[in-house]
Amino acid sequence: MVSNKKRMTALLAIICLLFTVFPQMSIKAETGKTEVTIHYKEAAGNQKDWNLWVWADNLDGHVQPFTGEDEFGKVAHFTLDGTYERVGFIVRNDAWDKDGGDRWIEQIHDGKTEVWVMSGDDEVYYSEPSNEPAIKKASMDHFDEITVTTNVPMETKNAAIELSGADIKEVVPADGESSVTNKFKIKTKGKLDVRGTYKVKIQGYGEQAVEIGGIVRTKEFDRLYYYDGDDLGNTYSRYSTKFRLWAPTAKEAKLVVYERWDDQTGKEIPMKQGERGTWTAKLRGNQDGLLYTYKVKIGDKWNEAVDPYVRAASVNGLKGAVINLSKTDPKGWAKHKKPKLKNPEDSIIYELHVRDLSIQPESDIEQKGKFLGVTETGTKGPNGLPTGLDHIKSLGVTHVQFLPIYDYKTVDETKLDQPQYNWGYDPQNFNVPEGSYSTNPYDPAVRIKELKQMVQTLHGEGLRVVMDVVYNHMFDAVESNFHKLVPGYYYRYNEDGTFANGTGVGNDTASERKMMRKFIIDSSAYWAREYKLDGFRFDLMGIHDVDTMNLVRKELKRIDPTFIVHGEGWDLNTPLAADRKANQKNAEKMPGIAHFNDDIRDGLKGSVFIDQDKGFINGKANMEDRIKKGITAGLDYDKSQATYRDPEQVLTYVEAHDNHTLWDKLELTNPNASYEEKKQRHKLASSIILTSQGIPFLHAGQEFMRTKYGDHNSYKSPDSINQMDWKRNAEFAHEVDYMRGLIELRKQNAAFRMTTASDIKENIRFMDAPANMIAYTIDQRGKRKQEAQFFIAHNANNSAIEFTLPDKATWKVLVDGEHASAKPLYTIKGNQLVVPALSTVVLQRETSMKKRR
Structure with missing residues (x-):
């Protein structure tokens, strides 16, 4: 495994990278300039060599x-290229110590803005804050505690402090020490009401209304207000529709109904208080297609938001929609069956972006960039080769994993005649399909029906469907429906009250809180049932907690025992106890949940964070032991570490949508290599993946050595970078056939997909081999005896290696570096073998008299 120091370096690199690139950070810029002036007051004792980290869209x-x-x-005065409606910044130093969290400038007029910020205060002021004593904030942090912050320190012992609405028990400094402070706590005699009205008054400082603070993040809050019903959102019938909203801190709630998606005002219908902090309403009659939102009064402020549980939405997801889901089922939907899957290890996953598959003119696909484009068959590209779905099916993979297909923020669905691209890791409405992939985003039902058509078609072609889910963050925490409806509850916070940012995109959802956990489980179950999905890939799964992921898996397995769950088990810097994080280090606590094995990924090609770093297949020495562990699914046989315990817990891969493609990495690490040499190195990596234990994962286009022309983070790059290049598919037809052969070899031989750690340990034997070469045997056993033996060699040297086989025998050659097949290419006799340079060789000999199927 990689050392802790290297892992921390990689983690810091990805967090810094994410800070610079994700679209959540700003609104799109046009040409022009933006002049920014930032005034910053540092606190006494907090004086460091502070500077600013600034970002904006299209600007790293x-x-x-x-x-x-x-x-x-x-004072910092600077000019940005481009005109922006929103600019983000952090006060930090070169060691990445931060004074506060992410701050946003949202008032920019005529390309100019001037703001003031103070240490310990995340608010951005658009005029210079007064030095007159005042109460900055009073927040309800516990059921018997209010935290008060002033702009000027005060002597709390002798201050005249009053609290309306409750009786004061005592006043204590927030730090528990000095009574001269600008932050203190008011302890109350009785229990505070989250819907109550309270005001703090201090002589000489004025008064301030008490707002909801950390109280919503206490265990007592969860105990009092956890709602375990199954009717959150809207419940439709032909005769009436019921609505239930969870908003325990709201003083009032309203259902707002609209006639059109672009209406600015709607009809407001008061909601009634229900149990456990819920609010209810009921509309009689058939409300199919009704557009609606919720409004809640938090303190003295009204917030309007889309229902988090809504299953259909208007264009751009601006309003929820009531939907008769039965009308969205395509013909034959109820009776269609999923392809069979005996074991998770039988899976071969193919990761795809909906738009990428069809958008190139040479795809011959009519519905370009759409769900329906994935369903088209009979399409031909250059040289008459199959494209689209026919191409995927011909490869022999078992699962197609789609990058996010729920409703995300950054593609304007009213302007689909203009080229727009995003991967979709910017969630807006979790339970609604993305409208830009439908043929009519204005009709809430169309996107649902067309997504179901896509799933049904893939199932009919023998392909299971995995959905990439992103419950770890939202596009914009403050503007999200979660935060507007129950401020402060759904996200994690740092001790200073700022949003936690382990995701690197501005916020982390708090899966450990009961109603956030319930939402993730409910949402996952809804997608699995309604769309008949076969698996989920959890984005940044390490942000979530172990208990939530286990409960998700339990619910999904109850729906479909063959459902697969996997995710990115990276150890991220979020305020959650280390033993509770759903990351690779805690894999043994999450049986049946798979993790991307970045150790074999980087071991094969070099670190994804260091462009020139090499791995086993591109010339780095002493990588054999690391690759051997990857070949055996990263398992820890002696259980000395908390890691993988079963091959179904491991995704073995060398490239994905993130970072450089393998071809582009080879261009960086081996720039002087010939075209043919790079192809051989590429084939060597893919052959190791497809002959290793665990679950192999392929990036769409990996079979024709996909390039993104050096773009390592193409989340919003144009189609010319991201599209599936069907011309390249024709150019690399031989290499595609090689990949096809490897896939068939794996599917036909259980030796490459063993289902237990004990089987792997018992049946794989590594042999002594020259440097930069790995050789081993796999015994394939039937019910009572050994059926066959395989010999596998991976030669990463620039020259051929002569090798002595374990026995003199007749060996069937299945892979020889140029070709791959489940059927013998030819046979060799004896015990001497020449393994070609930069190649994999797979041999088979039968060891029983009974013929294998």
Whole structure:
């Protein structure tokens, strides 16, 4: 495994990278300039060499120094290329110590803005804050505690402090020490009401209404307000539709109904208080297609938001829609059957973006960029080769895994005549399909029906469907429906009250809280049932907690015992106890949940964070032991570490949508290699993946050595970068056939997909081999005896290696570096073998008299 130091370096690199590139950070820029002036007052005792980290759309994050000082404090004045409606910044130093969290400038007029910020205060002021004593904030943090913050320190012992609506028990400094402070706690005699109205008044400082604070993140809050019903959202029937909203901190709630998606005002219908912090309403009659939102009064402010549980939405997801789901079922939907899957290890996953598959003109697909484009058959590309679905089916993979297909934020569904691209890791409405992939995003039912058609078609072609889910964050925490309806509850927070940011995109959802956990489980179950999906890939799964992931898996297995669950088990810096994180280190606590094995990925080709770093297949020495462990599914036989315990827990891969494609990595690490040499190295990597234990994972286009022309993060790059290149598919037809042969070899021989750690340990034997070469045998056993033996060699040297086989025998050659097949290519006799340079060789000999099927 990689050392902890290297893992931390990689983690810091990805977090910094994510800060600079994700679209959540700003609104799209046009040409022009944006002048920004930021005034910053640092706190006494908090004086460091502070600077700014600034970002905007189409502009990577960068360091911006303070260039002067005034009476308020430090000053930074700078100009950004492009005009922006929103600019983000962090006060930090070069060691990445931060003073506060992410701050946003959202008032920019005529390309200019000037703001003031203070240490310990995340608010952005658009005029210089007054130095007159005042209460900045009063927040209800526990059922008997209010935290008060002032702009000027005060002596709490002698201060005249009043609290309306409750009786004060005592006043204590927040730090528990000095009574001269600008932050203290008011302890109350009785229990506070989350819907109550309270005001703090301090002589000389004025008064401030008490807002909801950390109280919503307490265990007592969850105990009092957890709602375990199955009717959140809207419940439709022909005769009436019921609505139930969970909003325990709201003083009032309203259902707002609209006639059109672009209406600015709607009819407001008061909701009634229900049990456990819920609000209810009922509309009689057939409400199929009704557009609606919720409004809640939090303190003295009204917030309007889309129902988090809504299953259909208007264009751009701006309003929820009531939907008669039975009308969205395509013909034959109820009776169609899923392809069979005996064991998770039988899976071969093919990761695909809906738009990528069909958008190139040479795809011959009519419904370009759409769900329906995935369903088209009979399409031909250059040289008459199959494209689209026919191509995928011909490869022999078992699962197609789609990058996010739920409703995401950054593609404008009203402008689909204009080229727009995004991977979709910017969630908006979790239970609604993405409208840009439908033929009519204005009709809430169309996207649902067409997605079902896609799933049904894939099932009919023998392909199971995996959905990439992103419950770990939302596009914009503050503007999200979660935060508007129950502020402060659904996300994790740092000790200073700022949003946690282990995801690197501005917020982390709090899966450990009961109603967030319930939402993830409910949403997962809904997708699995309604769309008949076969698996989920959890984006940044390490942000979630172990208990939530186990409960998700339990529910999904109850729906479909063959359902597969896997995710990115990276160890991310979120405020959750280390032993509770759903990451690779805790894999043994999550049986039946698979993790991407980044150890074999980087071991094969080099670190994804260091462009020139090499691995086993591109020339790095002493990588044999690391690759051997990957070949055996990363298993820890002696259980000395908390890691994988079963091959179904491991996804073996060398490239995915993230980072450079393998071909582009080879262009960086081996720039002087010939075209043919790079192809051989590429084939060597793929052959190792497809002959290793665990679950193999392939990136769409890997079979024709996909390139993104050096773009390592193409989440919003144009189609010319991201599209499936069917011309390249024709050019690399021989290599595609090689991949097809490897897949068939794996599917036909259980030796390459053993189902237990004990089987792997018992049946795989590594042999002594020259440097930069791995050789081993696999015994394939039937019910009572050994049926066959396989010999596998991976030669990463630039020259052929002569090798002595374990026995003199007649060996069937299945893979020889140029060709791959489940059927013998030819036979060799004896015990001497020449393994070609940069190649994999697979041999088979039968060991029983009974003929194998």
